[in-house]
Amino acid sequence: MGCMGTAAWICSPEADVALRVAQATLAEHPTDPLAVGTAVRRALPGISSDQVAAAIQQATMRRAAAERYAIDARDLFLTRDGLEQATRPAVAARRAGLLTAAGAQTVLDLTAGLGFDTRAFLEAGLDVVCVERDPTTARFLAHNAPRADVIVGDATDARLLADLLGRLDEDDVVFVDPARRDPLAPRGITSMRARPERDPERWSPPWAYVAAIPHPRVAAKVAPSFRPPVGWQAEWASVQRTVVECAVYSWPALPVASQAAIFGDDDVLVLGATGDDVPVASAVATWLHEPDPAVLRAGAVSAVIDGSPGMAMVDVDSTWLTSSTAPPAGLGLRSYRVIAEILGDRKHQRRDLERHGVTRAVVKCRDTADDPVSVLRTLGLLEGPGHVLVMTRRAGRTVSYLAEPASQRPA
Numbered sequence: 001m002g003c004m005g006t007a008a009w010i011c012s013p014e015a016d017v018a019l020r021v022a023q024a025t026l027a028e029h030p031t032d033p034l035a036v037g038t039a040v041r042r043a044l045p046g047i048s049s050d051q052v053a054a055a056i057q058q059a060t061m062r063r064a065a066a067e068r069y070a071i072d073a074r075d076l077f078l079t080r081d082g083l084e085q086a087t088r089p090a091v092a093a094r095r096a097g098l099l100t101a102a103g104a105q106t107v108l109d110l111t112a113g114l115g116f117d118t119r120a121f122l123e124a125g126l127d128v129v130c131v132e133r134d135p136t137t138a139r140f141l142a143h144n145a146p147r148a149d150v151i152v153g154d155a156t157d158a159r160l161l162a163d164l165l166g167r168l169d170e171d172d173v174v175f176v177d178p179a180r181r182d183p184l185a186p187r188g189i190t191s192m193r194a195r196p197e198r199d200p201e202r203w204s205p206p207w208a209y210v211a212a213i214p215h216p217r218v219a220a221k222v223a224p225s226f227r228p229p230v231g232w233q234a235e236w237a238s239v240q241r242t243v244v245e246c247a248v249y250s251w252p253a254l255p256v257a258s259q260a261a262i263f264g265d266d267d268v269l270v271l272g273a274t275g276d277d278v279p280v281a282s283a284v285a286t287w288l289h290e291p292d293p294a295v296l297r298a299g300a301v302s303a304v305i306d307g308s309p310g311m312a313m314v315d316v317d318s319t320w321l322t323s324s325t326a327p328p329a330g331l332g333l334r335s336y337r338v339i340a341e342i343l344g345d346r347k348h349q350r351r352d353l354e355r356h357g358v359t360r361a362v363v364k365c366r367d368t369a370d371d372p373v374s375v376l377r378t379l380g381l382l383e384g385p386g387h388v389l390v391m392t393r394r395a396g397r398t399v400s401y402l403a404e405p406a407s408q409r410p411a
């Protein structure tokens with residue numbers, strides 16, 4: 001049975017028993033695919049080896065989806081590549097909410113993949129027309145988002161695009177989430193050749209295509225490192241202090257040109273770039289604060305400073321903030337109480353840290369060119385919680401501070 005034949009079979013009612021057995025066995029033996037295969041063959045003796053492999057793969061993917069997104073993925077059909085590129089449901093839900101608030105009724109999702117964004121658009125009450133180039137992915141998409149109109153095709157086909165744009169009103173939105181990795185590229189190789197995600201013109205479809213879509217409202221999901229062109233608004237989303245994506249809008253969908261959306265367990269903190277100058281501290285005070293990485297990407301540090309009187313940047317070349325008062329809540333900061341500045345060369349620093357009784361630390365050196373592992377080694381420290389060594393830039397040189405997380409200070 002060919003690839004499409006197996007994809008069709010796995011979505012059919014006939015495969016249901018195989019999937020249920022595979023999922024139940026995998027739950028009992030999470031690291032033993034052989035046990036899963038044996039259980040599926042025992043339950044369905046006539047099944048082919050391709051079908052057994054497909055059932056094991058789906059069960060494994062669904063488990064990975066549940067672990068990654070904490071959602072019930074039991075009814076979704078997934079591929080490894082599609083899952084790796086899928087939008088997190090909370091992030092997709094926020095985007096869908098923005099589009100409905102902007103008055104859209106229909107979304108044309110030109111690179112729909114497995115449909116994680118599509119499902120959020122549908123959930124928000126939007127009509128969705130989807131395009132997906134890969135036939136297996138499109139089959140799974142049709143299953144995952146049954147209310148969407150799914151077209152198997154190439155979004156860069158000018159006739160297809162013109163036809164689909166003709167179905168939209170001007171308040172409707174074209175959404176593009178380009179594939180940023182080549183499924184055929186070797187994994188684990190760090191050259192540009194194997195990592196097209198760094199080059200927007202090597203995405204599929206490329207950025208030049210997205211920017212030229214002749215519709216007044218185009219939204220796109222792009223890499224966090226993307227620099228939005230003039231005229232596009234941007235929102236960087238972070239989950240557990242990792243920037244997961246940047247969303248760009250060709251029209252004023254957001255209140256400011258650039259903002260951060262920090263996703264918590266049940267809420268989203270939005271901080272917009274105010275454009276105000278940020279003050280630089282005359283000295284590092286009692287507290288050091290680490291802004292959320294989405295805030296740094298969005299250039300929204302001014303919003304954090306506006307919300308916390310007395311707070312200032314450590315330096316124009318530093319991503320750290322400092323203040324003499326306790327950390328304010330609700331600004332996405334991680335705060336540390338400064339114990340001492342650690343001066344001198346590595347030998348002096350090592351002695352100084354010994355004097356402070358430090359044996360383990362976490363090194364934070366995003367502002368310098370240092371490698372945390374070699375810093376720990378030369379300072380004779382193990383990596384571990386308790387103390388933090390903040391290395392940053394001030395007045396043109398690297399400065400280091402021993403600090404402890406805010407939650408550790410005595411009440």
Ligand SMILES: C[S@@+](CC[C@H](N)C(=O)[O-])C[C@H]1O[C@@H](n2cnc3c(N)ncnc32)[C@H](O)[C@@H]1O
Nearest residue numbers: 085086087111113115116117133154155177204
């Ligand atoms: C990043 S994934 C989309 C993920 C999706 N937004 C989700 O959250 O599930 C991009 C998808 O675009 C598809 N694709 C790439 N180039 C395309 C093109 N020219 N036309 C249509 N689909 C394309 C890929 O096959 C892939 O499934």
